[in-house]
Amino acid sequence: MGVERIRPFRPRIPAFLAYALHALLAENAFYRRLAAYVERRPVLYRWFTAGERVTKERLFGCRMCGQCALPTTGYACPMTCPKQLRNGPCGGVSPDGSCEVDRTQQCVWVTAWTRAKDAGRDADLDLLQRPVDNRQWTRSSWINYWQGRDEGLAVAYDDDDPHPALAGRR
Amino acid sequence: MSESGLKARTAASGLRGALADGRFVVTAEVAPPRDADTEAIARKVGALRGWVDAANVTDNQGGNVRMSSLAGSILVQRAGLDPVMQLTCRDRNRLALQSDLIGAAALGIRNVLLLTGDHPTLGDHPDAKPVFDLDGVQLVWTARTLRDEGTLLSGKRLGVRPSWLIGTVENPFAPPAELRARRLAKKVAAGAEFVQTQYVFDVDAFARWLRPLRDEGVTERCAVIAGVGPIRSRRMLSFLTGTVPGIHVPESVRRRLAGVPEQRVEEEGRRVCVETIEALAALDGVRGVHLMVFGHEDEVPDIVRQAGIRQATKGGDDAD
Numbered sequence: 001m002g003v004e005r006i007r008p009f010r011p012r013i014p015a016f017l018a019y020a021l022h023a024l025l026a027e028n029a030f031y032r033r034l035a036a037y038v039e040r041r042p043v044l045y046r047w048f049t050a051g052e053r054v055t056k057e058r059l060f061g062c063r064m065c066g067q068c069a070l071p072t073t074g075y076a077c078p079m080t081c082p083k084q085l086r087n088g089p090c091g092g093v094s095p096d097g098s099c100e101v102d103r104t105q106q107c108v109w110v111t112a113w114t115r116a117k118d119a120g121r122d123a124d125l126d127l128l129q130r131p132v133d134n135r136q137w138t139r140s141s142w143i144n145y146w147q148g149r150d151e152g153l154a155v156a157y158d159d160d161d162p163h164p165a166l167a168g169r170r
Numbered sequence: 171m172s173e174s175g176l177k178a179r180t181a182a183s184g185l186r187g188a189l190a191d192g193r194f195v196v197t198a199e200v201a202p203p204r205d206a207d208t209e210a211i212a213r214k215v216g217a218l219r220g221w222v223d224a225a226n227v228t229d230n231q232g233g234n235v236r237m238s239s240l241a242g243s244i245l246v247q248r249a250g251l252d253p254v255m256q257l258t259c260r261d262r263n264r265l266a267l268q269s270d271l272i273g274a275a276a277l278g279i280r281n282v283l284l285l286t287g288d289h290p291t292l293g294d295h296p297d298a299k300p301v302f303d304l305d306g307v308q309l310v311w312t313a314r315t316l317r318d319e320g321t322l323l324s325g326k327r328l329g330v331r332p333s334w335l336i337g338t339v340e341n342p343f344a345p346p347a348e349l350r351a352r353r354l355a356k357k358v359a360a361g362a363e364f365v366q367t368q369y370v371f372d373v374d375a376f377a378r379w380l381r382p383l384r385d386e387g388v389t390e391r392c393a394v395i396a397g398v399g400p401i402r403s404r405r406m407l408s409f410l411t412g413t414v415p416g417i418h419v420p421e422s423v424r425r426r427l428a429g430v431p432e433q434r435v436e437e438e439g440r441r442v443c444v445e446t447i448e449a450l451a452a453l454d455g456v457r458g459v460h461l462m463v464f465g466h467e468d469e470v471p472d473i474v475r476q477a478g479i480r481q482a483t484k485g486g487d488d489a490d
Contacts, residue, residue, distance in 0.1 A: 088356065
């Protein structure tokens with residue numbers, strides 16, 4: 001990755017559609033086997049990843065971090081935040097909701113909040129998102145997800161576990 | 171004005187001592203110099219000593235290069251105040267963040283304030299590479315893991331564990347308003363024990379942010395220290411509202427400052443600040459104030475005295 005100009009991206013499909021698509025692609029035995037099959041074949045993996053990139057770039061401004069947070073952020077990509085914040089907005093959001101780095105764009109977390117809340121999924125934004133594994137850039141997040149590698153990406157806190165452990169993934 | 175604020179004691183020192191004693195905490199921001207002048211910090215600390223519980227040392231604030239917050243904190247400590255070392259994610263990856271946190275502990279720094287940091291495009295090196303390997307919440311989480319679990323992010327064990335108090339920041343006034351209290355609750359789950367807020371000029375909006383945190387017991391686990399500071403001129407007002415991201419000055423305050431002649435703005439701005447502190451001290455769930463005076467440390471004693479929140483522990487007159 002070079003140092004690119006990262007700017008908040010407004011998703012091109014409504015959240016309800018994204019949630020519906022997710023349900024179609026939800027992890028199951030079939031997808032798990034498909035993912036393992038694709039991953040064993042480098043050429044096929046490249047084509048598969050290219051397809052994922054094109055689709056998600058178009059729809060969500062995907063930058064291919066390989067560890068997709070979209071299902072927990074109202075399908076607004078936090079990696080398009082100039083600070084790549086995975087845990088919510090910074091304190092610099094302008095009163096009109098625009099990004100402190102580019103005032104012509106809406107803060108991606110304002111977008112995420114609005115979309116998740118409208119879908120009744122605002123509790124997703126309370127999840128503690130673990131640091132990304134920078135080795136996964138350019139890898140397919142679908143293949144990672146189907147093989148259960150995303151399970152530790154985020155963790156909920158509650159009265160029983162007020163301070164979840166940070167370790168546990170790696 | 172709060173009762174607890176008026177209790178004079180020869181109490182345990184520093185931020186931790188003040189919080190443990192239940193005193194109304196006063197901290198002040200100390201920006202390190204843009205050079206290797208060791209006296210600059212000693213002078214600021216000299217003006218603050220006896221009037222504040224701790225001095226908060228900024229980390230390349232606003233993305234502008236200064237002496238490092240670690241060095242600044244050591245100089246604050248040498249000059250006789252308890253430092254709160256700020257550390258941002260802007261300039262360091264997870265290796266550097268962890269090693270600086272460990273280094274701070276080894277040098278006896280007892281409080282750290284962990285934040286994401288302003289984006290470099292807003293500072294004096296807009297051509298710099300932004301790091302942001304972790305975000306502010308993850309950095310708080312990392313610090314708690316170092317201290318309480320005794321492990322690095324890698325899982326490797328620490329021998330001697332750090333023991334600093336872990337702080338964070340929050341802006342109660344930035345959108346999305348409804349998310350702001352929940353975001354602090356998340357940071358408390360990550361490990362924050364105190365929070366310093368963005369400048370408060372709108373006490374009503376601040377109280378609206380605070381209420382759910384108090385109702386859900388978050389303020390029991392995390393001490394809320396409200397950010398305050400005097401607006402010294404109309405120029406400063408337009409700087410704060412126009413240039414610095416995330417500062418909210420309500421219409422009522424703007425009108426007050428516009429309603430006096432230019433030469434009286436400073437006086438009126440200080441009055442607004444003192445009244446804000448008094449109103450904050452009366453709010454249930456506010457444990458203290460953090461003063462941002464931008465190089466005018468000599469004004470801190472007057473503000474603290476006028477707000478009646480603390481007796482000087484050294485030198486100054488009695489409060490009220």
